[in-house]
Every structure is written in C-alpha cells, then in structure tokens.
Amino acid sequence: MSRKSGITSELITLNEVDVEQRGHDNSYLENQIVQSLSWKDVTVVVPDRETKHPKEILSAINGEVAAGEMMAIMGPSGCGKTTLLNVLAQREASAKAKVSSTICINGQTPSESAFRRLSSYVEAGDALIGSLTVKETLSFAAKLSLSGVVTATERIRRVDELLQSFGLTNQASTLIGTLIRKGISTGQKRRLSVAAQLISAPKILFLDEPTSGLDSAASYKVMSYVRNVAKKNKLIVIASIHQPATKTFELFDKLLLLSGGKTCYSGSISGVKRYFDSIGFEMPLQTNPADFVLDLTNIDFESDGDVAQGKISQLQEAWTSSPEAVDEKSRIATKATSTSEPLILASEPMHRRYMTASLILLHRSFIKSYRDIVVYGIRFAMYLGLAIMMGTVWLRLLPIQSNMQPLVNCILFGSCFMSFMAVVYVPAFLEDRTVYIKDRANGLYGSTAFMISNFLIGLPYLFIIAFVSSTFVYWMTNFRPDGQAFLIWVMWMYLNLVAAESLVVLMSCLFPNFVGALALTAMANGIWMSCNGFMVQLPALNPFYRNVFSYIDYQAYVFSGLVVNEFGYRVYKCGEGPDGCWCSWDTALKDQCMIDGVGVLEQYGYQLGGTSKNVGITLGIIFGMRLMGWAAMQWRK
Template sequence: MVIDCNRANDTTVHFPCLITDHRPLPVHLAFRGISVGAGGRKILHDIDGLVRPGQILAVMGPSGCGKTTLLNCLSGRLKLDSGQIFCNRDPLCKRWKRKICYVLQQDIFFPDLTLRQTLEYTARLRLPDTMSHTQKMQYVDHIIDVLELQHCQDTIIGDYLKRGLSGGEKKRANIACELLTNPSLMLLDEPTSGLDSHAAYSLMQTLKKYAVNEGKTVVITLHQPSSQIFHLCDKLLLLCNGQTAYSGDVCKVVDFFGSIGIHIMPHYNPADFILEQVKSSAEVRQKIIHAAREQRKSSDYPPELRCHNCAYMSDKFNDHSNKLLPNGTFPAIEQEALNSMEPDVRRLWLDTHSHASSSASSETSESDCHFSWPTSFWTQLTVLSQRNFQEARPRMLSKLNWVQTIGLGIMAGLLWFQLERREECLHDIQGWMFFSTTYWMLFAHFGALSSFPPEREVINKERRSGSYRLSAYYIAKMLGELPLTITLPAIYHFISYPMLGFHSPLVFLTLLAFLLLNTVVAQSVGFFIGACCMDMQASITVSALYTLATQLFGGYLATNIPVWLTWMRYLSMVHYAYQNMQIIEFSEGLPILCAQQSKFSICNESDHIPVTAILEAQGAHLPLWANTLVLIMFLVIFRTLGYLVLRYFKNPK
C-alpha cells in the first residue's frame, strides 16, 4: 500500500493515504437517449450528456424540469424507460453504482452525533479493512482541513429541535462523508441551495479544485447560480420540460443562444439569462429545443455521442425495454471520431484496463458486476454497535427521562408502600405488577416507534451507498441499544420494589428479569410496526390499537373475558409477563394470608392463598416456563419480521 501523508498543509484537495495501490481509474461518463416517465407523464425525453475526468457538468433548468430525476438515473436508483448510461466503456451496473458518490439535496444525519464522530464512523465503515485505524483517522483529519470544518468538528449535527451545524456546514459535512471514499464520480443535487453567496462560491471552488487536481468527474444540479459559480463549471446540460435545451461547453452557451436570435444584454448573468429563456413563452422554448436537436448533427457534438451505429437515437429507437447493445459494451466509435478526440480523452477511451472487453464473445451483465463490501461483517457489527449506542444514548437517557423515571419510581413506591401480605392488599400488589409491565411496555414501544422513521432515512442513504450489510446493522442495533433499553426500567425497579416490600433477593432479581424481558419484547414490536408503516400517523394508530388490546387482555383490567374473545389474551405480551411476575412473587415470596371473609374457597382449608388459586381466579394460565418461552418467541418473531420487512419490502433501490 502506498502511503503519502506529508501533504496535510496543501491547499489543494489531495488524498493523503491512497486506498489502493493505485489511484481509482478516472471515470468518463456518457449517457444517451435517457427517457423516463411516471404516471403517464414523460419526465425526461431523449437526454444526452458527456462529462470527462477533471470536469464539472452543471445540470440546470427551472423547477420540475427533471434535474433530480436525471441524477437518480445516473446513480442507478431509477429505472430507465429507454437509453443507456456508460462509465468509461462499461454499462452502468451494480459494481459501478456502489462506487458512485451521490450527495443528496437533503442533509440526512444522526442529529446527536458531532461532525467528527459522523466522519469517523463513516470512515471506519466505508474504508477497507486493509487500512489501519490511524490511516482512516488521517483521512478524516485531511477531509476536515480541505473542507474547512475545523472550527465545527466537535459540534453536533443538530436538527430543528437542537441547534447544531449551520446550513452551509451541513452541506460540507454531507460532501465530506462522500469524499472519504475517494470516489471517481460525484453526483451532487443542488449543494448550493440554502447557502449565502459566499458560502456557495467557496463550496463550488472546493469542488472545482477536487475535480481538477484529483482528476474526478463531477455532475451537479444548480437552480439559480451566480455568474461566478456558473463559470466554474466546464459543461452545461440545460433542461426544459424534460428535454435538452442545450448541451455543451459553458463558455459557448451564449453563442448558442445568439445563433438562434436570442441575444444576452451586456453585463447580464448568463445563468439568469438562459433560465429566463427556457421559462418564457412556448414558442421560444420550442425554438430552443429544436436548435438543441440540430446541435447534435454538428461536427462539434462529442464523437462519443454521435456514433453512426447507435440504434438508440430517438428518431430510430422504438423499444423502451432499456436493452443494452450487443455484448453490453459501448458501441464502436469510428476511427475518424476517435482521431478527432483530444489525446487524453482518446487514451482513456482506449484504456486496456477498462472492464469492457473488446472480445465479441464476452458479455457484461448485472451478475458479472461483482460487488464486495469494503469491510468485514465483524467490523460493521462492531462500528455500528458503537455508533448506535452513542447516537441513542442522548435520546433514550435524556435528563427528562431520568427525572421521569426516578419520579415515577418514588411515586409508585409511595403509593404501594410496604403493603401487607394479606388478601385485602392482594389487588394492590397485582396493581403494581400490572402498572410496571404496561408502563414500560408503552415507553419502549413508542420510543422505538418514534425513533425509527428518522433513523430509517439515514440507514437507507447508507445502504444505497453500499456502506454495510443490513444484517450487520440490524444485529448492531439490538446489541448497541440493549443496555440503554434496560437501564431506566431497572432504575425504576430498584426504587419502587423495595418500597413495596423487599422479601428476597432472588424474587427481586427474577421480577426485574421479567420486567426487562417484557420491555425488550415491546421494543421489538415497535421496530416491526415502524418498519412496516411509512406514515407516522398510521404506525401510531396501529400501535395504539395493539397496546390497548394488550392491556385489556393482560389479566388485570378484565378477568371475565367472553369465551369468543379468550384467544386475544394469547396475543398479549403483558399477559405473559404479568402472569410470570405473579408466579414468582406469590410462590417464592411471603405467603398471602386469607381474609376473614375470603373469596377464595381454598381459605376454608388453609390460612394462606396459594399462587394457583390466585391465577385461576383470573382465568386460564400457563406455567412459568411456558410464559417465558412465549415471550422469547414474541421477541424472536417480531425481530425477524422487522428484518424481513426491511430486507425485502422496504429495501432502498
């Protein structure tokens, strides 16, 4: 491995430690005839484009013209109706999709992690295991220096509730996470939106240096750039109603509009000028689109996009099945077109290291594009467990939750303080058990429900980039959050139960075990419902119905359940935990003395009430081991169902 870590003070974007033994192959991106529709409406129609290493391609156009849709197509996240996308001479496939850096317009992060923590976890997950921890941290330090984030590296990301990074800092943080992998191709969706003019220009300057000095290929969507930002770009793809209004060099766009009789006024921002034209009357728009079509026939049109044997052209292409050309390779370019290319471009085009084979017998398919994870399962599990713990701790163990738990423990202990072991107090003892199990069931269930939707956005973003396996994340979430999930119920139990009446350490610990088991099971159900329901309101409604039914059939609020509804109690997780707590408390603890006028017939023969009589008064019951087994089954089934939903039904494309 080549290590060069002596350029930390260099003002240019240069990676200090190479990931592999050589730099990634520069990416020559070409796309032709891209057409996409949705709901019977054509979003993109016959779009061509080309961008070479060291260049920035700006995709511009009015709102709704298809800029983000085009980026989704180029990243492989959206299926094409027709057209082709090539990286060098390879058709876009799974291997290439995982190597493309796609910076979304939304800044999606865990709000409670600091900027540095976010970058460090990203580096540990996405940089290969062949690199040491020290080398990965050197990457993080260098990226922080390059994007000028030193002053805010220890600030939390924040959200609308917690103050953290500013808008510009979040944009840079978003880009920094992607730069860590040293990608050859970057797609950025409106990275300057929401920034002031200085911050936007500074960010674009950094991207320009990155593209030029590192030989990277950058595609960026811009909404309404300043003239300074506009001239930092090399290529321009102007869209109008989903069609090409101009494709070519930025420096030639004014001449293009002048050639069709649309002249720019002196000292006018060219970006504003061209956007005004594509938003003007239908006659002007049609004139521009027609001129763009005629532009394809000119000798200045890139030779890679005007080869004569490309059957995809819109006037000849009628098959919308998105088929590749024979052998799945880039169509042959005539020698004359090759000779007209710049020397550097021609060398890249004919690079023998390209994955596309010149042999007619070779075929490139999705299965040929093998993707390997950057890190091992164990590395992913370890890093994600640490991150989940660190991210969830401020939320699950917040000061308010601590105050609530301690206050509730004291209140419950005072309410049921030192209850006597008599039949008159039996209902109160059962009340403490039922309240404890139901409260912590609801706390864990709705806690998981409220935290999962925002977390899912981050997970989907990272899964699309190929950062880690879903199985590693899912197991890590269980392991990382387990100590946090059981902490508050344990504190509550340590406060309230001794005030109720401490009889035996064994009973104390066993009751705690079943309280915690019920809490973890409730959290599992919350994860499952949160994974199934995309809408938060729907998930709350479903959860409310289930948890209320669980309480009603738990065995405390209603004992005389109609025969045709008795099956519902077997779906109640509280029922099993509540039954177990009674079995332990009333069989291992001090006996419950009978009242003078007892409702239990067994008191005619004995002075105390056995646990079997207490349970029979509530209806059918199962032994301790059976209740425990059912709770474990609940845990395993709902955790498994949650994974299957994420894996097969909510899998990000």
C-alpha cells in the same frame, strides 16, 4: 511507493495501490480509471396523480461527462433534475416510476453493485447524526468506507485535511445539533455532507443541491474545492444546482438544462451564450448565464400559459434538431461500441463484513446513546418518574384479601405503560434510519449490520432502566419480599422493554415517519393490552383476537410471568365478615382464614411452571419483530 502531500494525494490512494499488493480481497476495486460517464435516452414515466394515465417526467435525455469534468444539471422546479440524478446514480427515480435508460462507464454498462462501488451521492437533505461532532462524523465515514483499505494514520490525515479544506476546522469539536442542543449552521452541515462523501475517494460524485443553505461565498468555496479535487484526481462530478452565482456557475465544465422533462441545452458552459444567441434568444452582456437560462425556462409565473408553453416547446425542438445534439448523440453511440479499456472490477460485490461494520456502528451508536438524551435519557427519567409514582400510589400493600386486586392492577399498569412509553424512541430511531438509508445507498453497510448494532446498543440501557425502576416499584409496593422473586420481576420488565423497543423499530421501518410510527405503535400497544388475559380472560376472548393477536402478544407473557411470580408463592389473609372470616377465593387454606395465591392464578387461567417456555416465546417474539423490521428495511430499498 512515494506519497504526495495533501488531501488530493490521499484521494487517489485507491488508484495508486498496485493490484498485487491487494491480494484477493474483494473489498478493493482493481486498478482502474473511470474515463467517462454517458447516458442515452433516459426516460421516466409515472402514473398521473389525477388521471392515472402514464406521464413522462423525463424524455429521452442524453449526456456525457469525462473524467475531471463537472456538470451542472439545471432547470426550474419540477423539471426533473433530482429524478435524473437518481437515475444516473442507479437509485429509485420515483414511486411507481418506469425507467428506461442506457448508462455507460467507459462505454460499457456496469452492474448496479459495480456502479455503487465507483460512485457516491450527496443528497439534498443533510442526513447526519446530531449528537456527533463534525470531526467524529468524518471519522466514522472514513472508518466505514476505508477500514482495511488505508491505514488509520491515513484516515486521520484525510479527516484533518478535509476539515481544513471545507472551512470546518474551528467547528471540529462542535456537535451537529439535536432537538435539545443547538449545533452547527445549515451551511456548515451542507459542507460536512459533501466532505463526508469525498473521504472515500469516489470516482463519480453526484451532488443534489450541494449549495443549498450556503451564501454565495461559501457556495463558491465548496464547489471550488470539489472542482480542484475533480481536476487533480480525474473525478466525475454531476450536480443538480439551483441559481448559482456567476463565479460558481463558471466552475462547471458542462451544463444540462432541463424544462418540462426535456433537454433545452447540453454542452459546455462556455458555449451557452453562443448557442442561445444562435436560436434567437440573445443573452445580454454582463448577465449571469445561470439566471438567464433559468428565467428562460421557467414559465410558472407567466400570465399567458399558451405563449409560455410555446416558448418552452421552441427551446426543446431547437435543441433536438441542433447540430450539437446530433453530435452528442453520435459520440455517445460511438463510445458504447468502441473498444475502450474495459472496466475491470473485483469479481464479487464489495461488502463490509457484518462484524466489522456492526462494531463501527455500535461505537457510533454508543456515542449517540449517552450524548443525546432523547435516545435513553428521557426514557430513563420517564420510567423512573413512573416507578416512583406507582410506588407511592400502591404504597406498602399488605398481603391481605382486599389488596389482591390492587396488586394485580399494579402489575397490569406497570407492564403496559412501560411498553407504551417506548414510543419516545421513535424520533431517535428515525434519525438513525435516515443516516442508514444514505450510507447503504453509498455502499457502506447493509441492513444486517445496522439492525445488529441497533439491537445490541439498547440492551444494557434497557436493563438499567428495568432494574432501577423495578427497585422502586417492587419494594415500595410490597410485592413478595424475596430476592429471587425480585430478580424474576426485573427479568420480565427487561424483556418487556426489549420487546417494546423492537415493536417501535418494526413500526418505524414499516412507516418511516414520526406520526405514522407513533400512531401504529400506540395502536399495537392498545391491542396487546386488550388481549393480555386481564381485560378478558383467554377462553372468553373473541376468537379473532385470540387466534390472531393473543399468541404473539408479548405483554400477555409478561403479565402472566409477573402474576405467577407474585401469587404463585404467597398466601393472603382473608377479610372479616359479620359471621367471622370471609374468603373471596375458596382455596385449600380457607379453614385457616387464608387464601392460597394459586387460587388467584387459576381464576386468571394461569398455573405454576412454564416460566422457561414463556421466556422462550417472548424471546421468539422479540426476534420475530426484529427480523420483520430487517425485512421491511430490505423491502423499502
């Protein structure tokens, strides 16, 4: 099979590949052309915030777009543009919304999974990983969507041609931008977001405010390229757009104009002036049609609310009774009952194998981990600073009775604050989660692959942090001078950090905003610290906290392991009193003026042995928190 040159030939690769060449791999779509997308009576009802009564934010919206056409959804702020776009894209319309609609491809109603395979969505916000370069962003998008579909050479060619087409060649090696390092501009991020979705050759493309942040020239160039791709590859494009310039507006084939959740016009761009002239709202010559229709439907700044509302009602009623609306509704109904070519899709949902997707995500996370110092760099510096501070505060404590309590305090302080400082990971995880939400909605991978890669990427970094910080604390403080004891200390600190990061992931999945995740993680750490057996010994702990929190408190097992490691195998010299030797703990070594550390363990309710059991329980807690984080991501679809 011959190949055409250029990006447009690459975008139709999926349609050119013969079905027989694909075998039985369900990750491919069958050789199928999407002829049209239509929707009928799209209605969305939400509870009113004040009265709690049902409120329609979209009412009986109809429309259709043929292959190769671009439709603009326009209207004043709050008219329902994004809500309609979400409904059409099979996404959640709004919180607690009740949606009724009939959405057809080629006159047939596809399953949600089939629709996701055919479509792609570019959100208003640019969900990008700031520590990747522009080219890397496109490359990973290509790997996630096209691995096994096209060759590596073809993926590279698509990336290079998209960079050139969207004017990003000079920025190919520039970082997107992080909290610490400045990157590309807002407009360049917008162009990159659109390019990243086009790389997978979707048959239906949804764009939410694709020109936001762009000047008029950049807006025209971006939409002009999208139009060329749509025409040459029979791609359906539906975009919510706000106040485009005349040249950009004329790139679209159709307009769906909304106001107050109802249709004011749905038809060709060329027919806008003729229609509004016919209903008594004449459009002046040399006027941008986009500005005219937006001024006509926007009543937010009208002084007389009743008159303004009356005008909107007139526009809505004029459209409902117009021949154009009746004809459109009839065409949609006819297509839904016609014997059009059936939509043939693979029998099973397309999914990226967990291992393949996890490895790609692991590679992406690895790049982020060493470039973005917010991920692990700042934490390494913080933990190292804490370790040096602890080592100099609890410096060279001799194994004597008066130093036994400071040693316990050092163990408590180190284990608890290492857990507390894991909250620094919140912003980095939330960035990854934002990208994951976008990628999952576009069918690139699921929560399992995301959680596996997120967990694995942290393990080596957390071990380095645990080992380096422990090296300072352990030997400067003068804990039990034994190599095996030091490695056990490192092990418990490592488990502590892994558990603390898992707690951050769980809280960030449950409450995916910075302040909420930070507050809940800090509160949970406070509870763990209070219930770890040091502040109040377990037998004396309030039954509620003992039964609800203490058994799932990973800090309790870490503290227990560290205390046993220090006191279970060491003796301490008693103090000197007026009558000679004085020992605070009555142990078997009292007659030698020594204290057996086992006696200290008994006071705290601990005993030798059981390390393997406690390690197993801690690992179980880590697994449980990760599993709950995964479930939270599934639940918050």
